[in-house]
Amino acid sequence: MKILMVCLGNICRSPLAEGIMKTKVPENFMVDSAGTISMHEGEHPDKRAIKTAANHNIDISKQRSRPITRKDFETFDKIYCMDIDVFEDVVSKTRNEEERQKVSLFLELLGDHQNAEVPDPYWGDMSDFEKVFQLLDRGCDAIKNQIPQS
Numbered sequence: 001m002k003i004l005m006v007c008l009g010n011i012c013r014s015p016l017a018e019g020i021m022k023t024k025v026p027e028n029f030m031v032d033s034a035g036t037i038s039m040h041e042g043e044h045p046d047k048r049a050i051k052t053a054a055n056h057n058i059d060i061s062k063q064r065s066r067p068i069t070r071k072d073f074e075t076f077d078k079i080y081c082m083d084i085d086v087f088e089d090v091v092s093k094t095r096n097e098e099e100r101q102k103v104s105l106f107l108e109l110l111g112d113h114q115n116a117e118v119p120d121p122y123w124g125d126m127s128d129f130e131k132v133f134q135l136l137d138r139g140c141d142a143i144k145n146q147i148p149q150s
Helices: 014-021 046-055 084-092 097-102 107-112 128-146
Strands: 002-007 030-035 078-081 104-105
Touching: 002 014, 002 084, 014 030, 014 097, 014 104, 014 128, 046 128, 078 084, 078 128, 084 104, 104 107, 107 128
Parallel strands: 002 030, 002 078, 078 104
Antiparallel strands: none
């Protein structure tokens, strides 16, 4: 199974989601993250995201931001988007229904479609990053529970 987490800049939400998901799935799973913009390409995650993950014994400090690519639609089985704008942007890059079916909102599996967006903590403080971590942790559990056990 290959899972891609996507947010806007790939420095806050999706790196956290990648780090959390990697702790919940077998090592033979591929988990990565990307952004819909390339503004932070090559940068490490936001220091606050790194610290929040570290507070939960997860190391995301070696991750590097990258934009989503055409190849991602061929490589990954599932592409999870952190908010509606990111979802719409990613869907607009798909070429066919098969690729479109791979893309979903990250929090949809929690069943609360009114609050299906992971808020961007970038403009917030450490407490916002912690709230996002908790939301991502619940979402990653829901994703893990959807994966067929082999």
